[in-house]
Amino acid sequence: QKEVEQNSGPLSVPEGAIASLNCTYSDRGSQSFFWYRQYSGKSPELIMFIYSNGDKEDGRFTAQLNKASQYVSLLIRDSQPSDSATYLCAGNTGNQFYFGTGTSLTVIP
Amino acid sequence: DTAVSQTPKYLVTQMGNDKSIKCEQNLGHDTMYWYKQDSKKFLKIMFSYNNKELIINETVPNRFSPKSPDKAHLNLHINSLELGDSAVYFCASSQTHNTGELFFGEGSRLTVL
Numbered sequence: 001q002k003e004v005e006q007n008s009g010p011l012s013v014p015e016g017a018i019a020s021l022n023c024t025y026s027d028r029g030s031q032s033f034f035w036y037r038q039y040s041g042k043s044p045e046l047i048m049f050i051y052s053n054g055d056k057e058d059g060r061f062t063a064q065l066n067k068a069s070q071y072v073s074l075l076i077r078d079s080q081p082s083d084s085a086t087y088l089c090a091g092n093t094g095n096q097f098y099f100g101t102g103t104s105l106t107v108i109p
Numbered sequence: 110d111t112a113v114s115q116t117p118k119y120l121v122t123q124m125g126n127d128k129s130i131k132c133e134q135n136l137g138h139d140t141m142y143w144y145k146q147d148s149k150k151f152l153k154i155m156f157s158y159n160n161k162e163l164i165i166n167e168t169v170p171n172r173f174s175p176k177s178p179d180k181a182h183l184n185l186h187i188n189s190l191e192l193g194d195s196a197v198y199f200c201a202s203s204q205t206h207n208t209g210e211l212f213f214g215e216g217s218r219l220t221v222l
Contacts, residue, residue: 008149034210038150043199043213086150094207096165097142099152 003027006089006100014108019076021103023089026070030091033065033072038086038102047087048074079107112136115200115214122190123222129186130217132200140164141183142201142211143175152199158183159206190221 006023013019025033032051036044050056050063050072062075072091076083084107089100115132122128134141142165143155157165158177172188187194200214 031207036211043216044152044211045213046210049210088150088152090211092207096154096157096206097203097211098154099144102150104150 003093003098004089004091004100006103008101008103010104010106012106012108013079015079015081017079019079019083019105019107021074021087021105023072023100024070025072025091027091027093028070030093032092034090035063035074036088036090038088044088081107081109083107113200113202113212113214115217117217118215119218121220121222124190124192126190127186127188128190128219129184130198131182131184132214133182134202134212135181136202136212138202138204139180140203140206141177141180143183143185144199144201146197146199146216157206164206192221195219195221
């Protein structure tokens with residue numbers, strides 16, 4: 001069983017729209033969650049992390065965590081073509097980081 | 110200064126050969142990792158070392174042998190390479206094994222012919 005599941009997409013949104021990326025996890029012991037962005041041919045880079053239930057905002061990005069339902073989401077407001085990338089959701093169980101399979105996002109100008 | 114650096118960036122080799130990838134981090138982190146990313150972008154944990162001690166060894170063929178001479182270095186040696194070993198291998202580090210974010214190296218693309 002995969003610890004972290006994501007819809008692989010591809011997800012396409014027009015420029016300026018809100019992109020919504022979702023992730024579910026199986027281990028209730030997971031303590032923290034991370035969203036990474038990975039451009040083609042590059043290494044993953046951290047976008048946001050969240051530890052507590054609720055929303056966390058950073059610029060155009062909002063991470064949401066619902067521990068009761070075991071899901072994490074990332075909202076990207078005012079999507080830009082430069083946001084086109086694969087977004088990886090990761091959880092930390094207290095011992096290691098587990099990644100989802102990633103969601104490919106394309107923002108259409 | 111690159112926080113997590115790994116070399117080489119590209120390896121092209123024949124089946125049956127042996128190859129090594131080196132990784133160094135200058136962040137003062139305690140924990141280092143090797144991940145394998147396949148063509149579908151799935152990042153799979155292979156090994157994790159905390160202060161030079163192996164703490165995670167996922168189901169990986171014993172042809173793969175990690176070595177951590179000190180907490181700033183984690184190398185990966187692969188014996189008898191197979192076609193299925195072709196992938197991008199990422200080194201990463203974190204402050205500890207259960208805190209902080211992962212910082213990734215640039216990746217080493219291994220192609221086995």
